[in-house]
Amino acid sequence: MTLSHQDSVKLFRNSAPYMNAHRGKTFVIMFGGEAAQSDNFARLIQDIALLHSLGIKIIIVHGARPQIDERIGFRGIQGQFVDGVRITNKSTLECVKDAAGSLRSQIEALLTLGLPNSPMHGARIRVCSGNLVIAKPIGVRNGIDYEHTGKVRRIDVEGIKNQLGDGSIVLLSPMGYSPTGEVFNLSHEDVATQAAIALDAHKLITLSDKDGIFTDQKLIRTIELDALKMQIDEGLINADVTCLSAMLATVEAGIERSHCVSYHHNGSILKELFTRDGHGSLVMQTHYEQLRTANIDDVGGILKLIQPLEKSGVLLPRSRERLESEVDQYSVIERDGMIIACAALHMFEESDMAEIACVAIHNDYRGKNRGERLLDALRTQALKHNISTLFVLTTVTSHWFLEQGFVEENIDSLPETKQQLYNYQRNSKVFMLTL
Template sequence: MFSNDTHQFVDWFRNASPYIHAHRGRTFVICFGGEAVQSPHFSYLIQDIALLNSLGIRLVLVYGIRPQIEQYLQTYGQKSCYANGIRVTDEIALKCVKAACGEVRTEIESLLSMGLCNSPTDDVRIRTASGNFVTARPLGVRDGVDYCYTGEVRRIDVTAITRQLDEGCIVLISPIGYSPTGETFNLLAEDIATKIAIALQAAKWICLTENGRILDNEGQLVRQLTVFEAQRYLAQQNFEAKKQLNNAVKACQNGVQRVHLISRKIEGSLLLELFSRDGIGTLISTDPYEHIRKATIEDVGGVIELIEPLEEAGILMRRSREKLEMEINHFTVQERDGMIIACAALYPFTEENMAELACLAVHNNYLGKHRGDALLTFLEREARKKGIAFLFVLTTQTAHWFQERGFITACLDSLPMSKRTLYNYQRNSKVFIKQL
């Protein structure tokens, strides 16, 4: 017999394998701050990044250096100067920026040179590449403040970065840029990451935040937002990760498929976010990560996998694959990142101005999260569009759920005649009707 740990590993690996396949060959931009570099667990993050590289993911790493700059300024007896939340980089501060960049880049390169520790491929070298990929310009004088050597991104050398990625290198981007006249400018790492993700049309931009978890009014993590939802959230809320969410919206609006905001303080957060369906952070995407849609013939296998346990428990009536294929146009599914997590069918009886709601099922992992309510609301709206006045269900074990949602007990005679003739007296289902 296998142990629970063995079963958990097998289940995890099976669930992760579609993502391993989907991510291979894609370009990810990963951004983290200097605080992550100072963490005693930074080597674990770098090992996870090395693992992503070994799986064929094209990686661009953009790192921040804020705490390192602070430490170097202290050695010069200087204090940081900020205006409007932006560092004013004078000549001394610029020296500190250059020193901090070199220190952090060397630390990252040395850790990546270890390869994948304690693995059969620990002798495989992971190559890194860095250089003058970012052209910058000065921020200049704003509101009377001269920001000196603080700059902003002017251009990204996409060709050069792509060439290094094509050769299998992990590209390291420091938070500095260079002007055509040879000047060096201090830049914000997150702004660089946003511009690079857009320029490369990256599949993902992953921002490892310090304290920037996005929470709802009940203090629960917001797991996904469309661009529209994120814009509405920004207008209504004031929270720590506002700048990151602003950048995420900008990236998605300019061609980045998905942006992930995750806490770097959670051990293994990068792997948990990328190789599990629900992740541990907030996903921002142009299209809904989870959405309700009409089913197609390609969904039959997913629907069967979803309803089989309920059929075995006697909650749902058994349906053959052939029957499902013939009736799939009546089904609506709720999909989460390619997986069918809920379904229901609507069978209209137009002459009687009624419709049957059938085969309502939600995956065990997503019970108690209002998926059933969302499907019911969607199908009630669809029924109204078709001029349906009454919705009815036949159920053996979920009567209370439907009663709590406005269905009332009815007799068999209230059903359409064609449905009455097919009633299974052995199953003895109860009848409930709701007026729309």
């Protein structure tokens, strides 16, 4: 689909907040050698270069398993694996060096591309790689010597930060070096995970053959770590094992967010990072405060929370009876047994629209994106019910809703039943968000 000029302008403007948020941050981008075999690979590298041009500090970590397998096949070597881990003898190590070096050169060439008709014209990107990963051997396990297969001992954080500070993209291959002068074949998952943790990266972005993480054949857009681990234990998760393992390890270690997107789709990284809906899956740290659907035991806490706002005229009064009958339409944030935030989602059967109502956050807990968390939860609920438009009526919080992407509309844009209930004396403004 071709974007009109106005659509392009709108898309660019809507991306601006994300550009500001990501500028100066450190992202580790991980993909296996399979990504290099995709028809979309050149565009993928161009998109990574675009991230760099927007002021994001980029560390690329690539794998090379299919390329290594290809070279092993050419040389007639018998590949050996134990529990999915390659045993790297001297002959295999030469294949590893050849494959990793060749793929590294391919990536560097794509990052250097600057033809006038290419998206990277004038970019002049510097790429740094080298002995930035210190490795050690896996050793002997259960009587099996893995020889030149190793794991990360440490990451040269200072060296990488110096290169990032000089404006370079850092490229890490699945190889590490020991103080004794040996070379080891490493898992690119291990390199990416340890690099993200050591550098305290803001994000780990994994590129997968799949569109993201799935449950019941549905793509998970956003999920907290504890919820994901629970679903994994229940056998409900379908995802690329390598990507999932790296995401879990980094978020458990304190990295706030980790993403999984497909390397097949044109622009998947850009859509994930610069649009509200994203494109793949996001795993985030579990909040100390619990966001959940309200139940009947929460009615008292909700009433206590909203009463000051009702008295000041910010919210319309709601009786206990009404709250009890509608409580399953509310989402709440609970902290140490106390309801500190709430919001309701009311469906309208005659349309594909839903109302966000009774948004309230305790005075002592404002900030920390609690309102945004509630809004994201309601948006997710609305999409599950095939709702295409959210609307809100407000008298004092219009700016906040504008910041969340809502647009002011006329009263006649509301569902018919809501128009009939509109209080002209209160004169609330109407804001809508298309999902």
